[in-house]
Amino acid sequence: MSERRSDPARADDGERAFFGRRKGHKLRQHQADLVEHLLPHLALDITQGAPANACEIFDPAAEELRLEIGFGGGEHLAAEAQDFPATGFIGCEPYVNGMAKILAQIEAHNIGNIRLFAGDAAELLAWLPNCSLSRIDLIHPDPWPKRRHWKRRFVQDKTIAAMARVLESGGEFRFVCDIDDYCAWTLSHLARSSDFVWLAERADDFRLPWAGYTMTRYGRKAEREGRRAAYLRFRRV
Numbered sequence: 013m014s015e016r017r018s019d020p021a022r023a024d025d026g027e028r029a030f031f032g033r034r035k036g037h038k039l040r041q042h043q044a045d046l047v048e049h050l051l052p053h054l055a056l057d058i059t060q061g062a063p064a065n066a067c068e069i070f071d072p073a074a075e076e077l078r079l080e081i082g083f084g085g086g087e088h089l090a091a092e093a094q095d096f097p098a099t100g101f102i103g104c105e106p107y108v109n110g111m112a113k114i115l116a117q118i119e120a121h122n123i124g125n126i127r128l129f130a131g132d133a134a135e136l137l138a139w140l141p142n143c144s145l146s147r148i149d150l151i152h153p154d155p156w157p158k159r160r161h162w163k164r165r166f167v168q169d170k171t172i173a174a175m176a177r178v179l180e181s182g183g184e185f186r187f188v189c190d191i192d193d194y195c196a197w198t199l200s201h202l203a204r205s206s207d208f209v210w211l212a213e214r215a216d217d218f219r220l221p222w223a224g225y226t227m228t229r230y231g232r233k234a235e236r237e238g239r240r241a242a243y244l245r246f247r248r249v
């Protein structure tokens with residue numbers, strides 16, 4: 013992974029450094045065409061103010077709005093968007109090769125209820141109005157397993173507060189991860205937030221995916237390598 017030099021510990025004045033990679037292998041011609049010609053129609057421009065009713069980023073306005081952070085190849089995002097056509101979905105992914113993949117699925121299946129942001133989800137969260145989302149999914153986030161890199165994990169007190177601000181009351185933050193330490197980290201960070209409650213009542217509530225869950229590329233990789241994912245659901249109180 014390419015890394016910025018700045019120390020995220022010093023990015024403490026409201027700014028959060030981004031550490032993922034933005035580019036991988038060269039895009040095929042059709043993928044490059046989609047990024048050049050289709051993405052501008054679907055991309056959110058966060059340099060402009062958000063509409064007071066964020067559902068109006070869709071025309072006609074969506075019934076509700078959901079966000080998937082770091083959608084990777086877009087398997088889960090594309091499936092959810094097709095299963096819930098009245099819901100508007102924002103997919104956030106800084107990695108251009110992932111962006112090309114979701115654009116190909118949007119084109120192939122003529123999906124009309126996805127908008128995209130090709131940047132850091134923390135910036136997108138800051139742009140969204142209060143109480144604008146019914147759900148946020150963070151599926152197999154970059155795990156940053158080394159202790160000195162934990163501060164690069166997406167789940168931090170600040171991003172939890174940002175998610176709490178944009179989620180409506182009763183909305184959900186859903187987190188899927190196959191790295192035990194990151195699951196424990198997320199549980200302990202969410203536990204000390206008064207904005208969320210963990211919804212698990214029995215082990216199967218976090219050991220098994222929720223109904224209708226679409227496995228992602230990283231989920232399949234974890235299974236192949238013998239790691240079991242946890243499926244954590246938190247409700248915004």
Ligand SMILES: C[S@@+](CC[C@H](N)C(=O)[O-])C[C@H]1O[C@@H](n2cnc3c(N)ncnc32)[C@H](O)[C@@H]1O
Nearest residue numbers: 032082083084107132133151152154228229230
């Ligand atoms: C391990 S991959 C998982 C991809 C996909 N969710 C899956 O399960 O296959 C993590 C993804 O999160 C993206 N990512 C990392 N930091 C991010 C951030 N700050 N905002 C949005 N996406 C981010 C990466 O580009 C990468 O595609």
